[in-house]
Amino acid sequence: MSTSTSGSVTPQLPLSADARAAYQALYDKAQTAIENTTDVDLLTSLNTTRANIGAVISADNQCQLGNDTTLFQDLLAKINGTNKELNTLQQSIARVEGGIAKFGEVLSAINAVRSLVSL
Secondary structure, eight states: OEEOTTSOEEOOSSOOHHHHHHHHHHHHHHHHHHHTOOOHHHHHHHHHHHHHHHHHHHHHHHHHHHOOHHHHHHHHHHHHHHHHHHHHHHHHHHHSTTOOHHHHHHHHHHHHHHHHSOO
16 A cells, blocks of 8 residues: 555555455455345445445456556545445444344454555
8 A cells, every 4th residue: 555645545556465355355244244134224335335345346357457547546436435435334334233243244344444445
């Protein structure tokens, strides 16, 4: 990762193997959570986040194949948008009471991604 002029951290592009694996794990755990929730608001947030994570993974695939600056910028925009959605999802899950194990796994996966790819 490198630091941009605005002071925020810019992820390595294409994504590092660890960051990519963290996004894939989060994608998989979000799918599991989707299959195990009946909370409409949380389900909406999970579906949106999962789609955004899928877009990041797809854009990273394109970057790895093309090594193109335009693709890198597109990937960076997807990462930033997804990370904002992850913040919203993290807040939604934190409000759910009961400590459901599946949501704890999603939170752990979010933290793994955010530790590797900061806003």
